[in-house]
Amino acid sequence: MLSLKGIEKIYSTGSVSVRALDGITFSIREGERVSIIGPSGCGKSTLLHILGLLDVPTGGSLMLDGTDVSTLNETELAQFRGRKIGFIFQSFFLIPSMDAISNVALPMMFYDVPAAERLQKAQKMLGRLGMGDRLHHVPSELSGGQRQRVAIARALVNEPTLLLADEPTGNLDSRSGEEVLKIFDELSAEGKTIVIVTHDPSIAKKSPRVIRLKDGKIEKDERKK
Amino acid sequence: MVDHAELFLYSMNNMRRRKMRSWLTVIGIVIGIAAIVTLISVAQGLSNSINEQLKSFGSNTVVVIPGDIRQQLSPFGGAARPPSVGKLFKNDEERIGRIAGVDLISSVINSRASIDFKGNLVTASISGVEPSVFEGSQNIELEQGRFLTDTDKHTAVIGYNIAYDTFGKQPVQVSSVLSIGKEGTRFRVVGVLKKAGSTGSTDSAIYIPLEDARDLAGSSITPNEVSGIRFVAKEGFEVQEVVDEVNYELLSAHHVREEDKDFSFLTAAFLQEQVATITALLTLFLGGVAGISLVVGGVGIANTMFMSVLERTREIGILKSIGASNEAIQEAFLIESGLIGLSGGIIGVLLGLLFSIIGGALGVPTAVGIELALFAIFFSFAVGIISGYLPARNASKLPAIVALRYE
Numbered sequence: 001m002l003s004l005k006g007i008e009k010i011y012s013t014g015s016v017s018v019r020a021l022d023g024i025t026f027s028i029r030e031g032e033r034v035s036i037i038g039p040s041g042c043g044k045s046t047l048l049h050i051l052g053l054l055d056v057p058t059g060g061s062l063m064l065d066g067t068d069v070s071t072l073n074e075t076e077l078a079q080f081r082g083r084k085i086g087f088i089f090q091s092f093f094l095i096p097s098m099d100a101i102s103n104v105a106l107p108m109m110f111y112d113v114p115a116a117e118r119l120q121k122a123q124k125m126l127g128r129l130g131m132g133d134r135l136h137h138v139p140s141e142l143s144g145g146q147r148q149r150v151a152i153a154r155a156l157v158n159e160p161t162l163l164l165a166d167e168p169t170g171n172l173d174s175r176s177g178e179e180v181l182k183i184f185d186e187l188s189a190e191g192k193t194i195v196i197v198t199h200d201p202s203i204a205k206k207s208p209r210v211i212r213l214k215d216g217k218i219e220k221d222e223r224k225k
Numbered sequence: 226m227v228d229h230a231e232l233f234l235y236s237m238n239n240m241r242r243r244k245m246r247s248w249l250t251v252i253g254i255v256i257g258i259a260a261i262v263t264l265i266s267v268a269q270g271l272s273n274s275i276n277e278q279l280k281s282f283g284s285n286t287v288v289v290i291p292g293d294i295r296q297q298l299s300p301f302g303g304a305a306r307p308p309s310v311g312k313l314f315k316n317d318e319e320r321i322g323r324i325a326g327v328d329l330i331s332s333v334i335n336s337r338a339s340i341d342f343k344g345n346l347v348t349a350s351i352s353g354v355e356p357s358v359f360e361g362s363q364n365i366e367l368e369q370g371r372f373l374t375d376t377d378k379h380t381a382v383i384g385y386n387i388a389y390d391t392f393g394k395q396p397v398q399v400s401s402v403l404s405i406g407k408e409g410t411r412f413r414v415v416g417v418l419k420k421a422g423s424t425g426s427t428d429s430a431i432y433i434p435l436e437d438a439r440d441l442a443g444s445s446i447t448p449n450e451v452s453g454i455r456f457v458a459k460e461g462f463e464v465q466e467v468v469d470e471v472n473y474e475l476l477s478a479h480h481v482r483e484e485d486k487d488f489s490f491l492t493a494a495f496l497q498e499q500v501a502t503i504t505a506l507l508t509l510f511l512g513g514v515a516g517i518s519l520v521v522g523g524v525g526i527a528n529t530m531f532m533s534v535l536e537r538t539r540e541i542g543i544l545k546s547i548g549a550s551n552e553a554i555q556e557a558f559l560i561e562s563g564l565i566g567l568s569g570g571i572i573g574v575l576l577g578l579l580f581s582i583i584g585g586a587l588g589v590p591t592a593v594g595i596e597l598a599l600f601a602i603f604f605s606f607a608v609g610i611i612s613g614y615l616p617a618r619n620a621s622k623l624p625a626i627v628a629l630r631y632e
Contacts, residue, residue, distance in 0.1 A: 054546060054625040075550045082548015093543045093629065097242050107547040109231045154547065 001065055001193065002051070002162060003027035008059030009046050009216075020046045021057065022216040030161075031191045033184070035204040038213035045166060047213065048197045052164045053081045065161060082110050086155030090167035092147040094139040094154075100126060101135040104153045111158070125153040129183065145176025152183060163187065165196045169203065181206065227553040236560040239533065247565060250522075250529040254569025255576060257519030258605050262577025263584070264511035265597055270581075270590035272504035278421070279496050285464055286362055288333075288491040289313060289321070289454040289471065311479065311487020315449040320478055324470050326462035331358035332451035334438040340431070341404040345392045351405065351431045353438020362457045370399035370416030377434050381405075382416040386428040405433075406441045464492055519605075522569065523612040530562050530616035541620055542628030551621040558617035559610055566609020570602040577601070 009021040020043045028034055036044045049055035050062065053069060062069050065084060072080060087093075094103045104122035113121070126132055129149045139147050148168060155163060165184070169177035181203065188194055196203060204210050212220040240247040291311045315332065322330045334353035339346055356373035365372055372382055381403060388397045397403070401414045412433060421427045439446070446452075458467040468490050475488055534541070541554055578598070581591040 049626050052546070054629070075552065078545065078548055078550035078553075081546065087546045089546075089629075093539070093546070095540055095543060097238060106544075109235075110227045110548045110550065110553055113228075115228070115231060158548070 001028065001030045003063045004051075004060065005062075006060035007047070007050060007057045007062065009043070009050065009055070010058045020216050021050070024060070024213075024216075024218060026211060026218065026221060028193060028195065030193055031188075032209060033188045033194045033207050034196070034209045034211060035207035036195065036197045036211045036213060037199060037201070037204045038219070040199065042213040043216040044197045044213050048164055048166050048195070051162070051195060052085050052087055053077050078110070082107055083158055084161045086158065086160035086163045088148070088151055088155050088163065088165040088168045090170040092139070092144075092151045092171070094147055094150055096139050099136045099138050100131060100142070100150045100153075103139070103150055104157050107154060107158050121157055122153070125157050126150065129153050143176070144172045145179055148172060148176070148180050149183070152180070156187075161193060163192055163194045165194065165198075167198055167200075168196065169198075169200060227550070227556070229556070232553065232557050233560055236557050236564065239537070239557075240561055240564065243533070246529060246532070250525050250565050251569045251572065253522035253525035254519070254566055254605050254608065255522075255573040257515065257522040257608075258570050258573025258601050259576040259580065260515035260518050261512055261604075262574055262593060262597060262601050263580040263591075264515050265508055266577065266581040266591040266593045267584065267589060268504055268508040268511050269594070269597070270585070270592040271507065272500060273592050274590040275500045275504070276497065279493055279500065282493050282496065283362065283364065283457070284493045285458045286493065287456055287458065287464065287468055287471070289317070289456075289475070290452070290489050290491060291487065292489060293486055294489040294491075312447070313451050313454055313488060315451060317475060317478065318451065318454050320474055321454060321456060321471050324467070324474060326459045326467040326470065328457045328459040329358050329362040330454065330456040331355035331362070332435060333359075333453040333455060334435055334442060334446065335452040336438060336442045336445065338406045338441055341409065342392045342397055342401065343395055345395075347391055349387065349391070349429070349431060351433060351438060351441065353435040353441075354432050355435050359432070359455070362455060366419040368417045368419045370414070372416055373432060373434055375434075377415070379410065379412050379437060380415045380434065381412040382418065382432045383414055384418050384428040384430040385420040387431055388417045391429075410437075410441065412437070464494065468492060519608060523566075523608045526562050526565050526609055526612035527616060529565070530558060530613045531619075533561065534558065534616045534620040537620075538623065538628050538631040541623050542625050542631065545623075545625035546629065554623075555617045555621035558620050559613050562613020562617065563606055563609040566612070567602065567606045569609070570605025573605060574598045574601050 004027065005025050007021055007024040008019070011018045011020055024047060036047060038044050046055065050057050053064075056070075064080070067080070069077065069080065095106065098106070101119060101122045104125055105118040108118040108121065123132070123135060126135060126149075129152060131146060131149050131153065134142060134146060134150075137146075139150070142150065148171075152168075168184075169180055172180060184194060184196070185206070196207070198204060207224075209223045210220070211218060291313050293311075318330060318332050321327055332355060335350060336353075337348055337350050339348050340351075354373070355375070356377065357375050360372050367382075368385065368388075370382070373380055383397060391397075397414055397417070399414055399416065403412045403414065404410065405412050418427055418430070433441075456471075458464040472486075472490070476483065476486060479487060481487055544554060578593055581593050585591045
């Protein structure tokens with residue numbers, strides 16, 4: 001369902017150009033759980049942004065759900081992003097002025113979901129993630145683990161086909177991190193396609209497939225039995 | 226499709242987050258709009274009040290006065306030539322009277338003289354008229370007493386303000402006696418006119434019989450000279466055609482060409498035209514002055530919106546990452562700036578209305594039409610949108626990953 005062919009990303013600032021990604025080719029099947037690891041500066045975040053259609057590669061092609069995303073215009077990209085991709089970030093990226101339920105309902109604002117249904121869905125999703133009693137707390141009133149659960153609820157609420165996580169436990173203590181990883185296990189068991197970018201080996205260990213990047217290239221792509 | 230109502234609430238929410246700043250920005254627009262509404266309402270009120278006065282002039286009434294007023298009245302005319310001085314005489318009246326279409330012709334002698342009423346001395350302008358003809362050509366409404374008659378001598382009819390204002394606490398009434406002129410000729414008041422309007426011309430008028438006025442003027446006018454000749458265009462005649470005939474007759478009588486003519490016509494149409502030109506200029510000028518403050522208000526909106534975009538850069542990235550299109554981002558910010566403009570406009574119009582009412586109570590003629598109010602509100606909304614356009618566009622064009630990385 002996701003396939004990359006010769007993806008390149010070159011950043012040029014004046015006369016200096018940096019090759020962040022250099023010929024990345026791999027594909028991910030539906031329901032697969034993949035960890036992308038590597039030292040910092042290896043291009044793993046750039047790769048995640050390209051997978052999430054937040055960034056555009058300078059070369060190569062990306063097929064998502066049978067669509068060559070390079071053919072989409074900006075508005076279509078935004079729609080694709082909202083419908084097919086759920087993002088989970090290291091620092092949660094919740095909107096600080098909105099309570100949990102509004103944050104979770106937000107992605108549905110950009111589609112034809114009636115307001116009442118939006119809140120209903122958001123509430124259900126938060127309940128599923130054990131946040132049913134924190135619906136009207138703003139992010140500053142929540143712990144890190146709770147915020148990440150709100151963020152996960154937001155990522156899931158549009159029922160995306162691909163879940164992308166960028167160091168999802170990076171800002172959490174180990175217990176909250178464990179809980180978040182447990183959620184990923186559950187989602188994986190339900191058949192969600194998940195790509196996690198991390199430098200935490202313990203997360204990578206749990207993944208059936210690990211792609212190791214180095215200097216913008218794939219160093220290793222291994223599947224565990 | 227984005228849910229516009231929800232986007233609206235989102236923008237409202239953002240404004241509420243920065244309440245102080247939003248209100249300060251709104252005030253910038255309020256000042257501009259209130260100034261525009263107030264000043265235009267004054268210009269409009271002035272125009273209305275002058276037109277109201279012109280109504281009493283009568284649409285068929287024509288007054289011939291000495292001198293060429295064209296250059297003096299035209300706001301665009303240079304003062305290249307001094308106005309020709311000329312005089313009108315009783316025989317001019319006779320000539321005009323013979324023209325077909327001229328009716329109710331009479332002469333007027335105007336002069337300024339000192340008037341003494343029970344020890345209060347004022348200087349006012351006095352009109353000597355031919356009573357019966359004047360009464361027939363002018364809409365005269367009396368509060369008390371009667372108008373002058375052709376056989377009257379040393380009698381006066383006075384305007385409302387002369388009766389109740391000019392001489393302080395003591396009202397001048399029917400049977401009161403005014404001493405007029407250097408020699409203190411005694412005039413008995415026989416009538417007081419009804420109040421004409423806020424600054425109505427007849428409110429300050431003093432009418433006396435023509436020959437009395439000639440006596441008062443003494444040597445300042447030559448025998449048979451008059452200050453003006455009034456007539457009415459007969460029913461069925463075009464006012465302008467009659468005026469053209471009279472013009473031709475007087476040109477030949479005075480042996481002058483059109484360019485050098487030494488007399489002028491005052492007609493309702495002519496006066497209205499002059500007033501319209503002047504008030505249009507006044508409106509433009511006052512509106513322009515107030516418009517400057519609105520431009521400043523608009524710059525304030527742009528400033529606020531740039532700040533708003535800057536401090537919400539991260540948020541813009543988040544919205545994009547969860548599926549917000551560039552258009553939705555732009556719309557959100559335009560709603561915000563449009564709302565600032567709109568609320569500024571509504572408050573500004575209300576404030577301007579209040580100022581106009583206060584001004585009206587203080588005697589400044591004002592008029593606020595629904596058109597002016599609606600225009601001002603729409604205009605302020607437009608200012609909001611225009612001022613917000615660039616910041617909103619900047620926000621929408623922010624690359625998502627750049628916005629997300631922003632600290």
